[in-house]
Amino acid sequence: MKVRMVGLFVGALFIAACRARQVEVRTAPTQQQAAQVSVQVNNNLSQAVNVYVSLSGTDTFLRQVAASSSATIPVQGFAPGSSVTLKAVTVDGVRKYERNTVLTGTVTFPLP
Numbered sequence: 001m002k003v004r005m006v007g008l009f010v011g012a013l014f015i016a017a018c019r020a021r022q023v024e025v026r027t028a029p030t031q032q033q034a035a036q037v038s039v040q041v042n043n044n045l046s047q048a049v050n051v052y053v054s055l056s057g058t059d060t061f062l063r064q065v066a067a068s069s070s071a072t073i074p075v076q077g078f079a080p081g082s083s084v085t086l087k088a089v090t091v092d093g094v095r096k097y098e099r100n101t102v103l104t105g106t107v108t109f110p111l112p
Contacts, residue, residue: 036080038072038074040070040072041070041073042108043068043070043088044068046067047090050063051073052086053078053084075103084102085101086100
């Protein structure tokens with residue numbers, strides 16, 4: 001009888017542990033977490049570029065911008081007022097463009 005009671009108790013614990021739980025899943029930052037700064041890339045080159053932001057020698061990929069187009073890219077994970085280097089590298093890796101700037105509002109990064 002005692003073994004049966006222990007078995008029922010263990011079974012009840014197992015069932016309780018396996019029940020469905022409420023979970024919150026997010027796919028995009030909320031408005032409160034949205035980036036406060038962005039980079040306006042004006043790519044006037046004949047090929048696409050990969051755009052990076054660099055702080056203390058660490059490059060963070062932002063986005064690829066197509067040839068002869070413009071894109072406004074939110075910069076997340078960097079505090080407004082940070083001194084950074086913006087980098088654009090052509091997809092073939094031949095040309096590299098850099099600009100030192102302070103992240104405030106929308107920073108314009110024109111490419112020749």
